[in-house]
Amino acid sequence: xxxxxxxxxxxxxxxxxxxxxxxxxxxxxxxxxxxxxxxxxxxxxxxxxxxxxxxxxxxxxxxxxxxxxxxxxxxxxxxxxxxxxxxxxxxxxxxxxxxxxxxxxxxxxxxxxxxxxxxxxxxxxxxxxxxxxxxxxxxxxxxxxxxxxxxxxxxxxxxxxxxxxxxxxxxxxxxxxxxxxxxxxxxxxxxxxxxxxxxxxxxxxxxxxxxxxxxxxxxxxxxxxxxxxxxxxxxxxxxxxxxxxxxxxxxxxxxxxxxxxxxxxxxxxxxxxxxxxxxxxxxxxx
Amino acid sequence: xxxxxxxxxxxxxxxxxxxxxxxxxxxxxxxxxxxxxxxxxxxxxxxxxxxxxxxxxxxxxxxxxxxxxxxxxxxxxxxxxxxxxxxxxxxxxxxxxxxxxxxxxxxxxxxxxxxxxxxxxxxxxxxxxxxxxxxxxxxxxxxxxxxxxxxxxxxxxxxxxxxxxxxxxxxxxxxxxxxxxxxxxxxxxxxxxxxxxxxxxxxxxxxxxxxxxxxxxxxxxxxxxxxxxxxxxxxxxxxxxxxxxxxxxxxxxxxxxxxxxxxxxxxxxxxxxxxxxxxxxxxxxxxxxxxxxxxxxxxxxxxxxxxxxxxxxxxxxxxxxxxxxxxxxxxxxxxxxxxxxxxxxxxxxxxxxxxxxxxx
Numbered sequence: 001x002x003x004x005x006x007x008x009x010x011x012x013x014x015x016x017x018x019x020x021x022x023x024x025x026x027x028x029x030x031x032x033x034x035x036x037x038x039x040x041x042x043x044x045x046x047x048x049x050x051x052x053x054x055x056x057x058x059x060x061x062x063x064x065x066x067x068x069x070x071x072x073x074x075x076x077x078x079x080x081x082x083x084x085x086x087x088x089x090x091x092x093x094x095x096x097x098x099x100x101x102x103x104x105x106x107x108x109x110x111x112x113x114x115x116x117x118x119x120x121x122x123x124x125x126x127x128x129x130x131x132x133x134x135x136x137x138x139x140x141x142x143x144x145x146x147x148x149x150x151x152x153x154x155x156x157x158x159x160x161x162x163x164x165x166x167x168x169x170x171x172x173x174x175x176x177x178x179x180x181x182x183x184x185x186x187x188x189x190x191x192x193x194x195x196x197x198x199x200x201x202x203x204x205x206x207x208x209x210x211x212x213x214x215x216x217x218x219x220x221x222x223x224x225x226x227x228x229x230x231x232x233x234x235x236x237x238x239x240x241x242x243x244x245x246x247x248x249x250x251x252x253x254x255x256x257x258x259x260x261x262x263x264x265x266x267x268x269x270x271x272x273x274x275x276x277x278x279x280x281x282x283x284x285x286x
Numbered sequence: 287x288x289x290x291x292x293x294x295x296x297x298x299x300x301x302x303x304x305x306x307x308x309x310x311x312x313x314x315x316x317x318x319x320x321x322x323x324x325x326x327x328x329x330x331x332x333x334x335x336x337x338x339x340x341x342x343x344x345x346x347x348x349x350x351x352x353x354x355x356x357x358x359x360x361x362x363x364x365x366x367x368x369x370x371x372x373x374x375x376x377x378x379x380x381x382x383x384x385x386x387x388x389x390x391x392x393x394x395x396x397x398x399x400x401x402x403x404x405x406x407x408x409x410x411x412x413x414x415x416x417x418x419x420x421x422x423x424x425x426x427x428x429x430x431x432x433x434x435x436x437x438x439x440x441x442x443x444x445x446x447x448x449x450x451x452x453x454x455x456x457x458x459x460x461x462x463x464x465x466x467x468x469x470x471x472x473x474x475x476x477x478x479x480x481x482x483x484x485x486x487x488x489x490x491x492x493x494x495x496x497x498x499x500x501x502x503x504x505x506x507x508x509x510x511x512x513x514x515x516x517x518x519x520x521x522x523x524x525x526x527x528x529x530x531x532x533x534x535x536x537x538x539x540x541x542x543x544x545x546x547x548x549x550x551x552x553x554x555x556x557x558x559x560x561x562x563x564x565x566x567x568x569x570x571x572x573x574x575x576x577x578x579x580x581x582x583x584x585x586x587x588x589x590x591x592x593x594x595x596x597x598x599x600x601x602x603x604x605x606x607x608x609x610x611x612x613x614x615x616x617x618x619x620x621x622x623x624x625x626x627x628x629x630x631x632x633x634x635x636x637x638x639x640x641x642x643x644x645x646x
Contacts, residue, residue: 180338181371184359185436186388191359195384246330276416279374 010069026259033253038062040246059255060237070223071149072215072268074155078163078212079205081156090176101168104161116154116221123150123226156224157277160216163208170204203278207267214262234258289314289472290335290440295344297330297496299561305341306496312474317466319483319504322493323519330543331493332442333406337361337476349439353440359388364438368445372417378428379413384437403431406465423454434465442468443475447482480520484508487631492516514639517563524569524610526562527641530554538582539638541618543606550571554631560639566579568635569612569625584630591623603629 036043054060089100107115122128123144130140144150151224174197182192198205218235227233234254239250288311297305305329312318322330333339335346337358347602353361364385372381382403386396404410407427419426426446431440443462447455463486464642466473477483478535483490491501498514518525518546528541532550539546539562539565546562554560574586587605601612601621612629621627 019378029442144444175369175371177367177371178373179375180358181365181367183383184336184338184363184365185432186359187356187384188359191388277375 021125029255030253032249033256035249037247037249042248049255050214050250050258052255053250060234063232063234064257067219068233070152070155070219070233071213073160074152074216075163075209075213077156078160079154079167079209081160082163082167082208083205086164086171089168090171090174101165102253104164107157107161112158112221115158116225119154119157120225123153146226146231148227148231151219151223151227151231151233154226155216155219158219158222159212162211166208166211167201167204169210170201173204174200199277202273203223203275206273210266210269213265217262218258289311290474290550291345291347292331292335293345293347294345295329295331295334295341297327297334297339298342303496305334308344308496308498308532310491310498310501312472312607314472315467315470317463317473317486317488319477319487320493321480321483321490321520322340325477327491327496328478329444330496331415332365332444332476333472333630336363336365336442345512346472354502358475362439362440364433364436364440365442365444366429366433366446368376368472370417370425370449372432374417376416376597377407377413378415378420381428382431385432389436393520399435399437403435406434407431407461412567415428422450423458426454426458430462430465434469436470437469440472441490442472443473445477445479446475447502448477450477455482456485462486490520494519504620511563511637512562514563515638517637521636522564522566522611523563525563528560528562530556530558530560530638533597536633537606537638539636541607544585545582546636548632548638549633551638554638554640563637563639564635566596566600566611568614568631568640569610569629570631571612571614571619572624574628582626583633583636584599587627587629589623589625589627592621601627603627611631 028166032042035045036049037280085104090098093100100214108221110118110171120127125145129144133140144153157230178196178200179189179192182196185191187195216239219233220236220239223231223233225234227236236260238251238254241247241254245251290310290312292308292310295305295308296303297465298383306327308331309447310318320331321488330339334341335348335527337353337356337360342356345352347362348363349465368598373384375383379400382588383396386399387512391399400413403582404413407430408433409424411429412420412428417428422430426449434441446462449575450458455503459482462475462580466486472488475483475486484507487504490504492499492507492509494515499515500507502512507516508520511520526539526544526546528539529550531538531540532554535549535550537550537554539548539560541562544565548562557604559582587603587610590602590604590609593602596616598613601614601618603610603612610629
């Protein structure tokens, strides 16, 4: 009896959970996106105007492209920083490995708003960086005052811990002795890295990349507090539809577009990456 | 000039010396085993030869060249690991091709070499499989193939058979030795398993506490152990503790309930505490009716139980001072539990060492 109940419970509960809290809200967004809003009221009037606006109004395309560029840049930077950090922790962390990894997550103990505001205090016109520069008689760095660069710095700061943690977990499962084997068979340390360590951790790296990329696409706080007038990102614009503008239906359509894009990106990633080539068998450790 | 030389090689970890002033000379066509208990430093020694560890002191020479400061990928040696360490994201063929790609061999030669290895290790048909689709024995073959395919200057084997079951292990022992003879390169084989060392090696180096206890032809290691540790570690022996009494050209050991006669050992003083070892298979058994005189090198015992090993039987005997074991071929008279027997042995089969050394 128990053996027949256990799979239903362990797989059923998450399924119900996913349907109730993920699929249903998503469906409601989908429905809302083909209605319209007028004077802060939802009008149940089936049409595709919202999507037409998104496709024709250049601003939204600009926001979207800017967001994709931003998310790509931030994710690449995060991955580039996270790799050596996570690698260093697994190699030299010794018994402090876990502590070091958890240390990276300490900023998570505060809210996202607080972290962004704290960063604003660091990067702004009268912030720590420019304050020190000016008191030393140097010119302030304009590049970090309410610019896309400042937004990017903020996003890197926000999502780096996640990427480090994911790559660290991947490296933890990676048998470092495979690198010894590669070296014995004639690979220089760099060659051993690219032949063995990189492909075998590609799957973890991609997950880390995606966990940075997707929230960056819909980021609202960092561009709002750190970005400048040219820094409006897609997520920020989307949040405005649900806030000040009160055009919820348009916001819902923007959300649907984002969701479809994210799914497409994940799909393309999985089609181009041969999981076998990352040592991933899908069946746990063999 | 020997092919591989270790010259005063030491390795320090913290305050401990994992490898302590090791000197060895290995010839080009030799199969050498490093035999020792776990933690004796034998694997560290192998990794020093491979270049995966840098010795604290001393030099490593391969083919007359000082490679002490060369990284592993420039040494031209290959290794077979206990855990196989095949590249999980590469097929069998790609695993075998790895050393060849690093050597930048032309495609036709690569194909030839891979085909040769697939043939000698009967791996044909498995080229396209990934390591996790192979059995342990097949993985072992691929690991061995990856070691041989690049025609290394030497092949280092780190307990390669430890993860295989007994039958497969004995099969692989024969095969490994066969390939070593055919290739004519030195194999250095690390193991804690004396049977593996004895079955394959030309010479065995017994490693203990980071030092080479003895490095000698395998028969010598087995038949004439140089130290009490080797007597205890190689082969299965019965141990007697007593006091040495010198009597001209012979010596006797008064071990309480039994007296042992042995050839004299210079360097052992009269009255010195000694430990004597007699290998299980050197103990012979007679019925009390055929051997009455219980004198030197003979004692009365009772068979407690019999362990059947197929071609031979192990008799666990109880006698006045405890238990001992005798291994006898089944072709001889067989005894069963409860039988009274007389156990006896030759003076030449008694190995005597100072007791202080044996206790250490």
